[in-house]
Amino acid sequence: MAAGMHHHLKANASWFWNMKDATVLLVAVLAVLVGGLGGTDPYGGDCFGNQCFALFSQSCDFSSAQTHCQHRGGALASVRASTTDLLIRLVHSGNITGPFWIGLQRFSNCPNQTSPLRGYQWAKKDGESDYENWVPTFDSSCASPQCVTVSERDRFRWAQERCDARVSGFLCEYAFQIGCARLGGQEKAVGYKTPFGFHGNSLPSMPPGTIATMSPNGSKYICSGEKWQGAPWNCEIQNGGCEHECVVDPQHQPSCSCPPGFSVNPVNGITCETEDADNPCARMGCEFACVRVGDGAHSCACDHGFKLAPDGRSCVDFNDCSDERQCPGENSRCVNTLGGFKCECEVGFQMTGGSCVDVDECSSAPCEHLCHNIPGSYKCSCYEGYKMDPQDPNKCKLHCGKEECVAECDPNDKYQCYCPDGYVAEERDDHNVCIDLDECANFFCDKGCKNTYGSFVCSCPKGFTLTKEVFCIRNEDEDEDAEGSATEAATSPNTPTETPREVIPTRRPSAVTKGGLVAIIVSCVFVVVGMGFLCQYLTNQRGKTGGEVTSKGPQGGESHSLHGIGSES
Structure with a gap:
């Protein structure tokens, strides 16, 4: 019956892998399997519904136990009336008296x-119930204490x-939505291992990711949704169920390979068995693995993300991004990596x-004034x-755009005003x-x-080139006659004075603020007042010494005094 089941599942494997829903479920299973905490496996476990x-016999505090789960x-x-018997069976099966942490904790200071x-x-919100089972010595x-065992x-x-x-x-609880029934009803011929780490031969229900191993042929199956998929399955999940390596052929179908000197068991397709010395794989010298591709035929194979080189033995990186189906989401792109690829936004x-998803750059306030979020970017406005500066x-600057504008003044200081450059x-x-x-x-x-x-713009006459935005340099290919002609043309009443060759906005001088003008005016007033005092002083000195002047006559006698005579009225 086991052989019949194996043949039946193998016949339906191709159909199953073409289903989109199955792919999604297997990816979810992968996330569960790789996300598990390594190290401690449960002592035992059970499932129903x-x-x-799972029961763990690891000594730890409450926080560590919760993190592990x-x-x-x-x-x-969460302990309910319906689960008490199951938990008692788990503890008895481990022959461990306890105590064990359960998910009950008090966050308030006092009991109520x-x-x-x-x-x-309860640690799980859906674990709330009216069921209580406290010790009498509460x-x-x-x-x-605020935790419970x-x-x-x-x-x-x-x-x-x-x-x-x-x-x-401690005791952990796990929930799942869709599971698998027992494989073929052969409880004694099939062993199950759940993704939570515990084994069982008679589990009433199996969560996704559970691996079933059939005896005695060693065939493996994985629970995906409500169906069992025979090995080899997706290579990214538990190595596809292969004993050695899981590889993907050119048709993107998974298969198992074995090291040199071994070949894949033709019965279960996953385990390796010793080859004869005359086996072709021993002579092919494959870089990665040798697989059986038909009756007596073998071929070299490469790991996932690689492909065979033209020599048929070595492996080279496969450009996974050449497949347009990779990273199909909008605004995403495929980036090829060694042996694989990754999707980036x-x-x-x-x-x-x-x-x-679009990032709202405006949430970080990159603009000085207004910010407008647009798909994949943002735009600032003033x-x-x-x-715009x-x-x-991202910054803004004052702008007038006409001959005269109202100044921008500090609302707390009306004398502190600002003008745009060039005003x-x-x-x-x-x-x-x-x-x-x-x-x-x-x-x-x-x-x-x-x-x-x-602002302003400078220009040069013909034969000159504008440099550094303000200077005119005569062109090297222009001679003195050309310069003379240009000068004569510039002075002719019927000829334009200059022909702009290049118009580039110059650097604008800094605007003179109101405070600067006040300082200039005050300085001028001080200068004028000072000069007035100086003139007054010189006039007074002249009045003291020049009111009456005496002089000697030609023979040494005194001459008459000289007096200033004003105009008669």
């Missing part, structure tokens, strides 16, 4: 005798225990739940009276304005100059 329970997709067990479970809570004080000594009633205490072990997207697209502040009766600065009036350009709002 859509639940499995969570790493295998479960939680510390009037609330369900006396203020304690401690209702606020200093009582069960033991054979207490007849499996719930006893309070300090959460940091190290007890004999385009810039501006992140992987969430297996899909590339308030009225500002424009050409040096930094100067001017105080009016009730407000301040920014007036365009005429840079051309200050001879900023070497030759031609055109004033613009907030």
Whole structure:
């Protein structure tokens, strides 16, 4: 009967692997298997319905026990009336008296005798029930322990225990939605191993990922959804069930391989057996593995993610991204890696739940003013009276765009005002304005100059090239006659003064603030007042010495005094 079952499942394997749902389920199984916490396996376990329970005899505190259960997709067990007998059987089967942690814990400071479970809570939310089984010596004080154990000594009633205490072990609970029935009903001929680490020969129900091994031929099957899939299955899950290596052929079908000197058992297709010295695999010199491809025929094979080189023996990396079906999600791309590939999201997207979701860059406030999120990126904008800074697209700078604009002043200090580059502040009766600065009036350009709002542009006559945005340099291929002609043409009344060759905005001078203008005016006033005092002083000195002047006559006698005579009225 076992051989018939093996043949039946093998015949349906191709159909099963073409089903999309099966692929999704196997990927889920892989996540469970690789996510398990290594190290400690359960002493025993059992399943019924859509639940499995496992008993661990590892000494640890409550937190470590809960973490261990969570790493295998479960939680510390919730004890109900329907599960008490099962848990008692597990403890008896291990011949361990306990105590064992269960998933009951108190988070409040004091027990509450009037609330369900006396203020304690189950680790799993769906574990809530009215069932209670406390020991008679329950401690209702606020200093009582906050975690719970069960033991054979207490007849499996719930006893309070300090959460940091190290007890004999713990009980884990796992739930699943769709499982498999017993394989072929042959309880004694099939052994089962669940993804939670415990074995059994008579489990009433099996969770996805359970591996069944049939005796005596050694064939293996894996539970995927409600169906059993014969080995070799997906190479990424438990090595496809192969004893040595699982490989993928050019048709993307998994197969088992064996090391040199061994060949795959033709009965179960997964175990390895010794080859004869005359076997072709011994002479082929395969780099990775040798597989049987037909009656007496053999071929070299490569590991998953690699393909055979033209020599038929060595292996080279297979470009998995050449298959357009890889990474099919929107805004995702396939990146080839050695022996495989990985799916990445385009810039501006992140992987969430297996899909590339747009990142809201505006949540990190990258813009100085306004931010607008767009698919894969963001865009900044500015308030009225500002424009984007050409040096930094995330920042904004003042902008007028006409001859005169209202100045931007500090609301807390009306004398602290700002103007765009190329403008100067001017105080009016009730407000301040920014007036365009005429840079051309200050001879900023070497030759031609055109004033613009907030800036200016320089230009050069024919035969010259504009350099450093303001200077005109004569072209090397222009001779003196050309320069003379250009000068003569520039002075002719019917000829344009200059022909702009290149117009580039120059660097704008810094605007003169209101405070700067006030300082200049005050300085000028001090200078004028100082000069006035100096003139007054010189006049007074002259009055003291020049009111009456005497002089000698030609013969040494005194001459008459000289007096200033004013105009008569």
